[in-house]
Amino acid sequence: MEANLRWVLLTAVAPVAWGANYYVTHEFLPADRPLWGAALRALPAGLVLLALRPRRPRGAWWWRSAVLGLLNTAVFFVLLYVASQLLATSVASTVMAASPLAMMLIAWALVAERPARAHLVGASVGLGGVGLMLLTRPGAVSLPGLAASAAAMLVSSGGYVLAGRWRDGADVLASTSWQLTAGGLLLLPVAVAVEGAPPAPTLPQLLAFGYVTLVATALAFAAWFAGLRHLPAGTVGLLGLLNPLTGVLLGTAVAGERLGPLQLAGLALVLAGVVLGRPRAPARRRRRDVAPSAPASTLAPPRPPCHDTP
Secondary structure, eight states: OHHHHHHHHHHHHHHHHHHHHHHHHHHHSOTTOHHHHHHHHHHHHHHHHHHHSOOOOOTTHHHHHHHHIIIIIIIHHHHHHHHHHHSOHHHHHHHHTTHHHHHHHHHHHHHOOOOOHHHHHHHHHHHHHHHHHHHTSSSOOOHHHHHHHHHHHHHHHHHHHHHHHTOTTSOHHHHHHHHHHHHHHHHHHHHHHHHOSOOOOOHHHHHHHHIIIIIIIIIHHHHHHHHHHHSOHHHHHHHTTHHHHHHHHHHHHTSOOOOOHHHHHHHHHHHHHHHHHSOOOOHHHHHHHTSTTSOGGGSOOOOOOSSSOO
16 A cells, blocks of 8 residues: 555656646746747657667657657647647646547547547536636637647647557657657757747746756656556546646646636536546456456556646
8 A cells, every 4th residue: 555655646746747837838938939948848858768768769660759759749849838828827737638538539530449438428528628617717818829729639639649559669668758859859950940049048947947858748757657557547547637736726826817616617527527538447357356356457557648648
């Protein structure tokens, strides 16, 4: 029990760090440098993880890493940066909390991976919660910010579907380091061409970049993958709910954002939708797991999301 508690606490670092990332980006990082912001997040984190798991890509994983790095890192990080800058922290974190449900629907459309009825109910409940929170929020919500957030969900969900189909022949942590490194290298020349020289950060911005790179990316991914190896799928899925909760708490307690009863109800619906839509073990395996001789670790872990969307 004590060992499980340690793994739970370690794994919880990841969704809490991802939830706080919205606030840090919104409050401290330069709003006009999304390309550099994404590059400075991806490349150093990829190199840190590569140092932890020093394995080179082999065979098809050279071009797969480039494709996944483009989708799951380069484009996704840029769009997430823009959304975090243009949307309130509580809104950005709640919208992105629906990304597991979006991934499920995209997998259905692209690879005919038909979801169960309960998963469709979860998707409907979660998307309804996002709509309730946005439509009842006082004041205007940035349409470009919403567009960036929706595009980030679509791009990363497509990338996650490809990563699921290509998961053979690669260590999870190593393949993540390749994607981060490839995405950062792809972003560097684009950032120089479009935004010029890298930003000269102030001390608060330098600390913020350090948090985003080392804590919200490198440390968070290492903690998340460790949890996936040692905890049941249901536990990891529920820990992922700390992502939007952290974003909302920071937005209201620190950034001074206000949520009324309808916005809180919308957040509750999003969390309920994610719980309903999370992966479940097959019926035969569930029956076996309730037997006294079957340990909880026999549950198959869910496919881990690569970025900010446990």
